[in-house]
Amino acid sequence: MNFEKIEKIPTRKGFGEGLVKLGEENQNVVVLGGDITGSVLTSFFKEKFPERFFSIGIAEQNATTIAAGLALSGKVPFFASYSAFSAFRNADQLRISVAYNNVNVKIGGGHSGVTVGPDGATHQSLEEISFIRTLPNMTLIVPSDYNQTKKATVAIGRMIGPSFLRFGRSAVPSFTSQETPFEIGKANILTEGNDVAIVACGTLVWESLVAAEKLKKEKGIKARVIDMHTIKPIDYNTIIDAARDCGCIVTAEEHQVHGGLGGAVAEVVVKNFPVPIEFVGIPDRFGLSGEPEELMEYFGLTSNTLINSALRAITRRDKGFDLIRHIKEINK
Amino acid sequence: MSEFIFSDLTFENKERPLNEFPKIALQLRKDVITSLFYAGSGHSGGSLGMADVFAVMYFGGLMRYNPSNWLSSIRDRFVLSAGHISPILYATLARAGFFPPDELKSLRKLGSRLQGHPGLDVELPGIETSAGSLGQGVSIAVGMAISHRHLDKTDQLVFTVTGDGELQEGSVWEAAMTASNFKLGNLCWIVDNNDCQIDGRVHEVMNIYPLQEKFEAFGFNVITIDGHNYSQIYSTLKDFKNNSSKSEKPNCIIAKTFMGKGISFMEDDYRWHGVPPNKEQAIKALSELELLEKQIIELNKIN
Numbered sequence: 001m002n003f004e005k006i007e008k009i010p011t012r013k014g015f016g017e018g019l020v021k022l023g024e025e026n027q028n029v030v031v032l033g034g035d036i037t038g039s040v041l042t043s044f045f046k047e048k049f050p051e052r053f054f055s056i057g058i059a060e061q062n063a064t065t066i067a068a069g070l071a072l073s074g075k076v077p078f079f080a081s082y083s084a085f086s087a088f089r090n091a092d093q094l095r096i097s098v099a100y101n102n103v104n105v106k107i108g109g110g111h112s113g114v115t116v117g118p119d120g121a122t123h124q125s126l127e128e129i130s131f132i133r134t135l136p137n138m139t140l141i142v143p144s145d146y147n148q149t150k151k152a153t154v155a156i157g158r159m160i161g162p163s164f165l166r167f168g169r170s171a172v173p174s175f176t177s178q179e180t181p182f183e184i185g186k187a188n189i190l191t192e193g194n195d196v197a198i199v200a201c202g203t204l205v206w207e208s209l210v211a212a213e214k215l216k217k218e219k220g221i222k223a224r225v226i227d228m229h230t231i232k233p234i235d236y237n238t239i240i241d242a243a244r245d246c247g248c249i250v251t252a253e254e255h256q257v258h259g260g261l262g263g264a265v266a267e268v269v270v271k272n273f274p275v276p277i278e279f280v281g282i283p284d285r286f287g288l289s290g291e292p293e294e295l296m297e298y299f300g301l302t303s304n305t306l307i308n309s310a311l312r313a314i315t316r317r318d319k320g321f322d323l324i325r326h327i328k329e330i331n332k
Numbered sequence: 333m334s335e336f337i338f339s340d341l342t343f344e345n346k347e348r349p350l351n352e353f354p355k356i357a358l359q360l361r362k363d364v365i366t367s368l369f370y371a372g373s374g375h376s377g378g379s380l381g382m383a384d385v386f387a388v389m390y391f392g393g394l395m396r397y398n399p400s401n402w403l404s405s406i407r408d409r410f411v412l413s414a415g416h417i418s419p420i421l422y423a424t425l426a427r428a429g430f431f432p433p434d435e436l437k438s439l440r441k442l443g444s445r446l447q448g449h450p451g452l453d454v455e456l457p458g459i460e461t462s463a464g465s466l467g468q469g470v471s472i473a474v475g476m477a478i479s480h481r482h483l484d485k486t487d488q489l490v491f492t493v494t495g496d497g498e499l500q501e502g503s504v505w506e507a508a509m510t511a512s513n514f515k516l517g518n519l520c521w522i523v524d525n526n527d528c529q530i531d532g533r534v535h536e537v538m539n540i541y542p543l544q545e546k547f548e549a550f551g552f553n554v555i556t557i558d559g560h561n562y563s564q565i566y567s568t569l570k571d572f573k574n575n576s577s578k579s580e581k582p583n584c585i586i587a588k589t590f591m592g593k594g595i596s597f598m599e600d601d602y603r604w605h606g607v608p609p610n611k612e613q614a615i616k617a618l619s620e621l622e623l624l625e626k627q628i629i630e631l632n633k634i635n
Binding site for chain 2 (some may be wrong): 030038051052054056057059061062065066067068069070071072073074075076092093095096097100102103
């Protein structure tokens, strides 16, 4: 992989194009707009299939529930807005009309995370992985680049059941190809290694690849980078294998460390094969205005943080499970 | 106690003389009382108050449904948005032949298909959606109406019932806006206007009036009726059915009702919103209904 000259494309473009592909293959696919169609790129579908596009305006609760009504009438409705609004403003509707009803509604959560940038904390959703993954019946996918977002969009449109897709605004490295496999619930192992596992989703997958490259070159450490694009249902086997083979794990996400991907991985690891885990994410605080790259740096969502976390995870593993010694070290 | 047994009686859905509706509504009220007594919890007031509307809506040959093939793709839809008055919907569906009336005994019990608030997961025939978080059903109905009118291009009708306290939920006005924006003449939104909610009178808890003018401003055909007058209920629903395919305006029926209607000690008392009758009260209520039944029979003889 050429780490210097990687092309950058926004994941939302993959979402918009995926919708058009779905529209072409299935007459029942319909899209609901929440005003910001040009931002989350449902506008592509609107232009191509105006008779199957319904503008609902700025009313996320209503749009989500109308989607449930459409699904209960045999349609495959997609509704997308900023994740801050399509996961929270409509939380009750997602819980009852979508998840409890177990209907074929697809929600797009665009402009997620701090990479929205200057809009600031109100628009930087950092909690939806935690919320959505606790809803029974839901499928939750956080794709890592443009190609994968397009594939994930098509995949949730083809499956039956409520789904949530979280993607972003800014251009991010496009490192998978059209041929890279994508299967809901099956994580992609991007680098082989048994020294430490880095389990990441979304924008942090690329940072993990950069970290793995540096770890190999500078420290001779082989990291297994796992793209955990599907948060729910989580890929148990790949996580357990990683815990067993590597003995320590780092999780990485552009999301609160509480209850997100890290939490999901920890639930599997603690129950099946307990090993030390380091969590990289937003440390229980809200975002703030700034350019996307500045914010990723500010919050430590970078390859350098991942390298330090990997080294710490390895140290914890090698020192065994001597809790008292560990606690003493933490308190130093 | 013979009163506590659910008979197998069912009613046909057909055009019928108005004087046949009181008997049906009476049976629905008996079922509401009995099932709530068995449940030991649940919402008596609104369920009893809507018995007359449900009797006409389901048994007057207005709504197209087929209990033996209830998921038929050409059915009309009924969405209960006010999920807490599920006892009247369950009683209606049982008496329409969707499931055996004896199952009404299982209301709110572990393992029952008759959840406290309707749930889609338990697959009770006739239930179109889960409901209970107020305001959502009406948006679901709007989604169905969009699907039938603009995507399938069929003449299927969509009926929905909300409470009046439910109109305090902001999202119902989003749904109202959407219904008229998409010219959903196939949508009939019935507001159970008993002016009662758990904390008291609706206009005191949070005033929602004037209702007629509000819905008109949102672009609806609005008609306010006496929700216990069979003639008014029938003619309003009939008008909706006859005009829906031509109409570009969604329809709102404000049904003035009394909570607990039909039972002397419950009528128009908001304290009966979320309370079931105990055994003594159930016996008293059923006796009143039976007395009423005798009067109806006598009255029909004279007519």
